[in-house]
Amino acid sequence: xxxxxxxxxxxxxxxxxxxxxxADLGTDEGRMRLLNxxxxxxxxxxxxxxxxxxxxxxxxxxxxxxxxxxxxASGLSSMHAxxxxxxxxxxxxxxxDLGSLDDPLExxxxxxxxxxxxGATLWSGVRGLVVAGDGxxxxxxxxxxxxxxxxxWAQQFEDRGISVRVGVLTDEAxxxxxRYAANPDKVVYNATLTDGS
Amino acid sequence: xxxxxxxxxxxxxxxxxxxxxxADLGTDEGRMRLLNxxxxxxxxxxxxxxxxxxxxxxxxxxxxxxxxxxxxASGLSSMHAxxxxxxxxxxxxxxxDLGSLDDPLExxxxxxxxxxxxGATLWSGVRGLVVAGDGxxxxxxxxxxxxxxxxxWAQQFEDRGISVRVGVLTDEAxxxxxRYAANPDKVVYNATLTDGS
Numbered sequence: 001x002x003x004x005x006x007x008x009x010x011x012x013x014x015x016x017x018x019x020x021x022x023a024d025l026g027t028d029e030g031r032m033r034l035l036n037x038x039x040x041x042x043x044x045x046x047x048x049x050x051x052x053x054x055x056x057x058x059x060x061x062x063x064x065x066x067x068x069x070x071x072x073a074s075g076l077s078s079m080h081a082x083x084x085x086x087x088x089x090x091x092x093x094x095x096x097d098l099g100s101l102d103d104p105l106e107x108x109x110x111x112x113x114x115x116x117x118x119g120a121t122l123w124s125g126v127r128g129l130v131v132a133g134d135g136x137x138x139x140x141x142x143x144x145x146x147x148x149x150x151x152x153w154a155q156q157f158e159d160r161g162i163s164v165r166v167g168v169l170t171d172e173a174x175x176x177x178x179r180y181a182a183n184p185d186k187v188v189y190n191a192t193l194t195d196g197s
Numbered sequence: 198x199x200x201x202x203x204x205x206x207x208x209x210x211x212x213x214x215x216x217x218x219x220a221d222l223g224t225d226e227g228r229m230r231l232l233n234x235x236x237x238x239x240x241x242x243x244x245x246x247x248x249x250x251x252x253x254x255x256x257x258x259x260x261x262x263x264x265x266x267x268x269x270a271s272g273l274s275s276m277h278a279x280x281x282x283x284x285x286x287x288x289x290x291x292x293x294d295l296g297s298l299d300d301p302l303e304x305x306x307x308x309x310x311x312x313x314x315x316g317a318t319l320w321s322g323v324r325g326l327v328v329a330g331d332g333x334x335x336x337x338x339x340x341x342x343x344x345x346x347x348x349x350w351a352q353q354f355e356d357r358g359i360s361v362r363v364g365v366l367t368d369e370a371x372x373x374x375x376r377y378a379a380n381p382d383k384v385v386y387n388a389t390l391t392d393g394s
Contacts (some may be wrong), residue, residue: 002212002262006284007204015199066201077293078275078283087203087273089199096274099389116316121346123274123313125388147316148353155344161390191322192296193358 008074012139032169035110048098053085082117099125128163132173139175167185203319205271229366232307244270249307250282279314296322312344323358329370
């Protein structure tokens, strides 16, 4: 009987890190510090790349879920931090449409989403995106391919009712990528797309 | 203890449909006929939208996995047919990098991928994409939002070693969308992105 299901499981330490940061999560900077800790620990734990996300209620500021990149842990190339966080949030809240909530959600990410997560964010129903930065630093420093993005990606979000904010603790996020770049044990898991690459 | 995992399960009838089509899968048209049957049955079964995909070995023609849109069945907005099919294939073959296989894979889909699945296809490592069509018919007829795509989406695939072929049994794929449009019980599950929509 062939395999008919797939799954991803959030490591237990993710919610432990959220709980340990609780007093710091009322501020923009505190949320980004948590994202950077999650991204860096994810590499140390071997689950995936240095990427993390939070789903935060716009009104109350409650963190509904935190997630990390689980490509290596799950063996599935789609399990980027945004897809994981959106999926865990939808599982916890019992709806595939996060836009239907009374207190809408924002997605916080430690850098601009890749081409896939750009669309995943759109379909999730979140009403806002907050990222530490959106420049070429991620690709240049880490070697991860982010894919072809539209130049007007942020405007396309705004046009669909998703607010975009760029630039919270940018230097700290870049520092995580710099330490990743210097790590001799890092795994850059871009798919093999051409013969011999 | 909060939920820490999520999963999607392929309905048992998907592999039954593949088995019933076995004799027809050696041709382009036979594969598209299977995709159209899967898309239409998926709506009748209530699992999700009228969308389906196949992962096919380029050399031998073997169908490694078939998948359908499971947004409604899984409660997860990212579970489009391409993400499901890529994930089941990676689970069956035991690798997140389908580009590392000796007999590379093509992804067959009953229409052009949406903005999210565009990126998911890139990261999967498949070496080819074959679609029934890529025009506005899907959005116009079904009401599903496909998201902002780049004008040069196909060239971007080719530049990364992913061949693109458009236009196998296009009219039959459009007929599936037309029947979906006429179905009074259809659920169009675009996320709620603006107040009151």
